C-alpha cells in the first residue's frame with residue numbers, strides 16, 4: 001500500500017506512442033486513432049498534464065528534474081496523415097510532438113508492407129480459396145475462405161515477412177498483390193509522407209522530426225554494419241531534406257540489443273525510444289526510454305489508460 005501511495009506522487013514522464021490519426025475500417029495492429037479521439041486526448045492532456053517536447057525531456061533528464069505528470073507525444077513510421085490530420089490538432093491545442101520517420105519510405109508510391117498485407121488479406125474482397133506463397137525457397141499454403149482463415153494467414157505471413165530483407169519481402173508482397181488482383185499502388189489515405197509533406201510537417205513549431213531507420217527492420221538480428229547503415233543512414237537522409245539536426249531516434253518494432261544502443265549513440269543521437277511500457281523516471285537511460293502505445297480510445301478510456309501508465 002505504502003509503495004503505491006509513494007508511486008502516485010513520484011516525478012514521472014509518460015511517453016505516448018501514436019502512429020496514425022485516421023479513421024480506419026480495419027486496423028489489426030491498432031495503429032489508428034480517429035481525429036475526433038485524438039482531439040479529445042489533446043484537450044485532456046492540455047488541461048490536466050504537463051506536455052513536454054522530447055527535447056525538453058532530454059534537458060530535464062540531464063538536470064535530474066522531472067515534472068509529476070509529464071507527458072511526451074510521439075508518432076512512429078511517418079504516415080502522411082500526420083501532416084493532414086495530426087498537425088492541425090497539435091496546433092489547435094498547442095501541443096508538441098515528435099514524429100519518427102522511416103526514411104526509406106519517404107515518397108514511396110506503395111504502402112508500408114504491413115498495410116499492404118492487411119489490404120490483400122483482410123479487405124472485404126472476394127479472394128481465391130487458397131493462397132500459396134513461396135518465400136525463400138519454402139512453399140507455404142493457407143486456406144482463405146472464411147474471415148478466421150484470412151486472419152490466421154495474415155498473422156502467419158506477417159511473422160514470416162517481418163525478418164526478411166526488403167528485397168525479398170517486396171518480392172513476396174508483389175506475389176501477394178498479383179494473387180489478390182489488387183492495385184499495387186497505395187490507397188491514397190495509406191501513403192507515407194512525401195518529401196514536400198515532410199518539410200511542411202517539420203515547419204510547424206509544434207512538430208519535431210526524429211529518425212526511425214531506413215527500412216524499418218528488426219535491428220537486433222542485423223550485423224553491426226547493417227545496423228549502422230539503417231540508423232545513421234536515416235539520420236543523414238532526414239538532415240539532408242530538412243537542413244537541421246535530427247537527434248532523436250525510435251527503434252523499429254521496439255527491437256534492439258545493447259549493441260544497437262551503442263550504434264545509436266555513436267551515430268550522434270541524444271535520445272532513443274523503445275516500445276517497453278514503462279514511465280520515465282529520474283536517472284533513466286536516455287537511450288532506452290519506454291513508451292506506451294495509444295489506441296483509438298475516447299476521453300474516458302484514454303484517461304483510465306493514462307492513469308495506469310503513471311502507476312506502472
Ligand SMILES: [Zn+2]
Pocket residue numbers: 076077212216252253
Ligand atoms: Zn515503426
